[in-house]
Every structure is written in C-alpha cells, then in structure tokens.
Amino acid sequence: MAMFNAIKGKSIYQQFLSAQKQPFSNWLKGLGVPLPEKLFSKITCWDDLSSKEINSDILSRKQQKKLAQFIEHKDVKQLVKILRQININGFTNDNQFK
Structure with missing residues (x-):
C-alpha cells in the first residue's frame, strides 16, 4: 500500500478545507x-x-414524507452528527444530534 507523500497530503488537506x-x-x-x-x-x-x-406550505405530502424519511434515516443522522463535530456551517445549529 502506497503511503501519502507530503504533496498528496497537502492537496487532500486543501480539498477538505x-x-x-x-x-x-x-x-x-x-x-x-x-x-x-x-x-x-x-x-x-x-x-x-x-x-x-417549508413542509406544509411548499412541499406536497409525498415530498414531505420523502424528506422526513431522509432526515430520519440512521445513516443520515450519523453523517449529520459527524458534520456537526467538524463544524460544517449549517449543521452546527442542530440540537437534535447532540
């Protein structure tokens, strides 16, 4: 397995930033x-x-259900938790995943 060299590591870090x-x-x-x-x-x-x-005024019932299922999916919840921990803007205001 190839190791990251300094240039590749810096490039990946810049992509994360x-x-x-x-x-x-x-x-x-x-x-x-x-x-x-x-x-x-x-x-x-x-x-x-x-x-x-948003849910009642803009989305149809079908769209509301699809959005609710997405938000409640265990993998999505886990990902949002991680995005909160690394301070991604927009995810840090959420108290549901504390």
Missing part, C-alpha cells in the same frame, strides 16, 4: 436531500428541513 467552506446549499445537494431545486438556497441550516413552514 475547501469542502468545509462550501455553501450549505451545496452540502444539501451533495447529500441528496430530496428537495425541489428552488428550495436549496432558502435552507440555511439543518433544522430548516423540519420547519413546518
């Missing part, structure tokens, strides 16, 4: 959050996904 600074909407898209494209820019933190205004 760049990913950490991405807008929250990019994280939502990257995670595959099931939302209409127009909503991604309106969501500012993870807690917004369970907001009653």
